[in-house]
Amino acid sequence: MAKVGIVMGSDSDMPVMAKAADILDRLGVEYEMSIISAHREPDTFFEYAKSAEAKGWKVIIAGAGMAAHLPGMCAAIFPMPVIGIPMHTSSLGGRDSLYSIVQMPSGIPVATVAINGGANAGLLAAKILATSDDALLERLKAYSKELKEQVEAKDARLKEVGYKAY
Numbered sequence: 001m002a003k004v005g006i007v008m009g010s011d012s013d014m015p016v017m018a019k020a021a022d023i024l025d026r027l028g029v030e031y032e033m034s035i036i037s038a039h040r041e042p043d044t045f046f047e048y049a050k051s052a053e054a055k056g057w058k059v060i061i062a063g064a065g066m067a068a069h070l071p072g073m074c075a076a077i078f079p080m081p082v083i084g085i086p087m088h089t090s091s092l093g094g095r096d097s098l099y100s101i102v103q104m105p106s107g108i109p110v111a112t113v114a115i116n117g118g119a120n121a122g123l124l125a126a127k128i129l130a131t132s133d134d135a136l137l138e139r140l141k142a143y144s145k146e147l148k149e150q151v152e153a154k155d156a157r158l159k160e161v162g163y164k165a166y
Helices: 010-026 043-052 068-079 095-102 117-130 134-161
Strands: 004-008 031-035 061-062 080-085
Touching: 004 010, 004 068, 010 031, 010 061, 010 080, 010 117, 010 134, 031 080, 043 095, 061 068, 061 095, 068 080, 068 095, 080 095, 080 117, 117 134
Parallel strands: 004 031, 004 061, 061 080
Antiparallel strands: none
């Protein structure tokens, strides 16, 4: 059963949202991905957010650009954590999306990652789930160890060839 819902307002968000899905796949976390416009199909959106708890979801990752209402509206309806991913926009570089997500009113929190931060959203969702899943916690620790080893390998290469040849 999917534990994470991933929702975006447009297929143009897919490259960023796919990074969240890739991390969840790597960590063995089931998810369901949807494209729903809160503005163009509000009834569909409300049904999505209202039914998420009954589906067994523990976290929703919502990506949005410009007005960025999708994460905040999910948080207003879904009683568990929502992670917002602000999308880079051509007009304001994603700052409009970022501000719309982080400036939620008191009582409606949305965890927010960096602009286009799909991978971190997937990791944050997994970390939330790992608070009650020891096997997932071990997979997260292994993932962190891999990241450390990658940096160490790069450092070793730098020392081996010298920084000018790197």
